[in-house]
Amino acid sequence: LFDLYEQCGKFLEEVQQIAKGKGEKCPTKVTNEVFRHAKLTGA
Numbered sequence: 001l002f003d004l005y006e007q008c009g010k011f012l013e014e015v016q017q018i019a020k021g022k023g024e025k026c027p028t029k030v031t032n033e034v035f036r037h038a039k040l041t042g043a
Helices: 002-022 028-040
Strands: none
Touching: 002 028
């Protein structure tokens, strides 16, 4: 469970960096999707 959250955090950091590169704000919808996916995978 903890490892999954770490992977999730790393993924979110990557997404945020991509968003910053495009000049966008932090993608909240993407964050929500990630957590939904984490719940579906048994987090």
